[in-house]
Structures are given as structure tokens and as C-alpha cells.
Amino acid sequence: MQITQKLRPLIEKELGNVLIIGCLTLMYAPILLHWVDGWLNKNINTEHEYFSHGLIGLPYAAYLVFNQNSKEWENLDNKIHPLGGFLLGVGIVFYITGSIELVNLSFPIILGGILLWLKGMPGLKLNSFPLLLVLLATPNSIPYLLTPYTLPLQKFIAGAAGFILMQFGANVNVDGIYLYVNNIPVEVAPYCAGLKMLFTGLYVSLLLLHWSGKIDDKKRVISLSISAVFISVITNIIRNSLLAMFHGTGNKQAFDSLHEGTGGDIYSVIMLGIIVGVNWLMDKISIKSQESLELERENSHE
Incomplete structure (x- = not known):
């Protein structure tokens, strides 16, 4: 009772x-x-x-x-x-x-x-x-609605990937959004433009900012967001370069793995790891700057 x-x-x-x-x-x-x-x-x-x-x-x-x-x-x-x-x-x-x-x-x-x-x-x-x-x-449906506007990004990625492959002596030509490696075409399609990892990178940046208590720090929000965009674009250029090389050289297993398999998952984890590392580095720089300011203040009082 x-x-x-x-x-x-x-x-x-x-x-x-x-x-x-x-x-x-x-x-x-x-x-x-x-x-x-x-x-x-x-x-x-x-x-x-x-x-x-x-x-x-x-x-x-x-x-x-x-x-x-x-x-x-x-x-x-x-x-x-x-x-x-x-x-x-x-x-x-x-x-x-x-x-x-x-x-x-x-x-x-x-x-x-x-x-x-x-x-x-x-x-x-x-x-x-x-x-x-x-x-x-x-x-x-926002990703679907954005695909018609990704053409400039597709062309940029194709051109950058082609330039990278040329530096390694690959037989490559670029035509708009198409890369020709050994005359075998590879399209940088709208869904290969890196929007997925861009969204993920910005989302993870938001989580990191909140976790580290910096979500109200406008400068930190802007700097980490810009870093996430830069990292996602660069890593996607490297990814498309590898995809074009694998496809052009007939390495189907490596192409499939990086495109939609385990290799693609590893690539995503590496990209997010870099963003986490950048956030950690920003924390360290912020702490050192704060310590320097406090030391200067103490010295000025003396």
C-alpha cells in the first residue's frame, strides 16, 4: 500500500x-x-x-x-x-x-x-x-532540387581532376564534365559533385562546434564551416581523380569499391577525420592565444 x-x-x-x-x-x-x-x-x-x-x-x-x-x-x-x-x-x-x-x-x-x-x-x-x-x-528532396545547379562545380572538379592526373603522366583529356582516361570516358555526374559529403561535413562541423561549446562563437563557426567546404571539395577532387584513373585503366574492383563500396566509406571517414583534426587544431590555437593574452596582461600589470 x-x-x-x-x-x-x-x-x-x-x-x-x-x-x-x-x-x-x-x-x-x-x-x-x-x-x-x-x-x-x-x-x-x-x-x-x-x-x-x-x-x-x-x-x-x-x-x-x-x-x-x-x-x-x-x-x-x-x-x-x-x-x-x-x-x-x-x-x-x-x-x-x-x-x-x-x-x-x-x-x-x-x-x-x-x-x-x-x-x-x-x-x-x-x-x-x-x-x-x-x-x-x-x-x-532538396538534393534533387540542387542537382540542376551543380554544373559549374562538376566542370571545376573534372578540370582539377584532369590536371592532377596529367601531373602523374596519365593519358587524359577533359571535355566539360567528362574525363577521358585512355579514351575511356568518366562523367562527373551531379551526384558525384560532392554535395553529399559537403552536407555531411557541414553537419559534423555543427556537431563539433556544439560539443566544444563554440556554437555561439561566430568567428569559429565561419572558419570551421569554410574549412569543411574546402576539405570536402579537395577530397572529392582526389576521389574523382582516382575513380577516373581506375575506370580508365580497367581496375573495376577498385572503381566499384571507391564509388559505392568500402573504399567510399573509408574516404568519407578520412574526410570527416580531417575536419575533426582541424577543429582540434583550432581549439589548441585558441587556448594558446588565450594563454598569451593572459600572460601579456600579467606582465603589463607588473
Whole structure:
């Protein structure tokens, strides 16, 4: 009897959260499992593969919500914001349409609606970064809409890759977005222009900035973002150079591996590792600069 009396307030307090989590699980667990399976096994359409950074971002967002921000969330006043009801309504309508695009987008919309419905604007502000991570990891058609505008980047990559191969004595010619190695053509297609790794690089940079507590440092945000863009473009030029060489020399196994196999995964990890290294180096430089300034101040006081 005493145990029941002690558990009752806890059950009443957590019942709402349990119901919300239960409903979200029933609605979105199959969809999230589909995303993860597609990202890991690459059996999802090309546009959705552009959001495979969700394998990193979604767990980190959950960690922030249920671990780092949980106590502060409980201390917020319970207040309903009308926009929360509107977003919940829009999200439900999107969900019941059955359209893949709209069902996917309903996920961050409903999450935003729940935050506003339960805790108002303070609740949305508290978990705005995790919600942003979810939104940026939600598969949609933006990559498909961008492909018509990647032609200048394709030509640049083809020209740069051709120049690199020439330095190694390869028999190569460049014609627009085509590389001819030993007269065998290789196209730098829109999906080979490096947008996927560019998106992933910027997403990981965002995670690193938040993890290191530099997300509000505008100079750091700009410098790391520019570094991520530069790194993704350079590494993609090297990748396309290797792909052209492998294809032109008949090395099909190496071509397939780097194009869509293990070699491509290793290339992605190396690129992200470089970004992590650059962020670490920026941290070290920032610490040394701060120490130098403090030393100068101490010397000036003396």
C-alpha cells in the first residue's frame, strides 16, 4: 500500500511523457528504422543517402534532450503556446497524407509542436539545437532540387581532376564534365559533385562546434564551416581523380569499391577525420592565444 502511494505521484507525473513517447514510437519507429537501414546498407534512394549524417546527429540530439537538457526542461513552467497546436495539426495532416516527403517532414514538425505545446517558447528554445539536428537529418528532396545547379562545380572538379592526373603522366583529356582516361570516358555526374559529403561535413562541423561549446562563437563557426567546404571539395577532387584513373585503366574492383563500396566509406571517414583534426587544431590555437593574452596582461600589470 505504501509503495503504491509512493509510486502514484511519479506515475501521474510521468504519464504524459510516457504517452507522448509511446505515440511517437508507434508513429515513427518504422520510419526511423527504414532510414537507418537505408543509410547503413545503401538500399535507400540516392536523395535520402544525402542525409546519412543522421546516423550521428539523431543519437546526439536524443542525448541532448534526455540527458543534458532534461533537468532544465523539468524546471520550466508548463505553458501552452498556440503555435504548438498549429504545428501538431500540420504534422498530423502531413503524416496521414501517406506521401513519403510529407511523412518525413512531419517528424520534426510534430516534435516542434510538442515542445511548444508543453513548455511554450522557453521549451522550444531549450531544445532548438536538437530539433535543428533532426530537421537537417530528415530526408527530403532538396538534393534533387540542387542537382540542376551543380554544373559549374562538376566542370571545376573534372578540370582539377584532369590536371592532377596529367601531373602523374596519365593519358587524359577533359571535355566539360567528362574525363577521358585512355579514351575511356568518366562523367562527373551531379551526384558525384560532392554535395553529399559537403552536407555531411557541414553537419559534423555543427556537431563539433556544439560539443566544444563554440556554437555561439561566430568567428569559429565561419572558419570551421569554410574549412569543411574546402576539405570536402579537395577530397572529392582526389576521389574523382582516382575513380577516373581506375575506370580508365580497367581496375573495376577498385572503381566499384571507391564509388559505392568500402573504399567510399573509408574516404568519407578520412574526410570527416580531417575536419575533426582541424577543429582540434583550432581549439589548441585558441587556448594558446588565450594563454598569451593572459600572460601579456600579467606582465603589463607588473
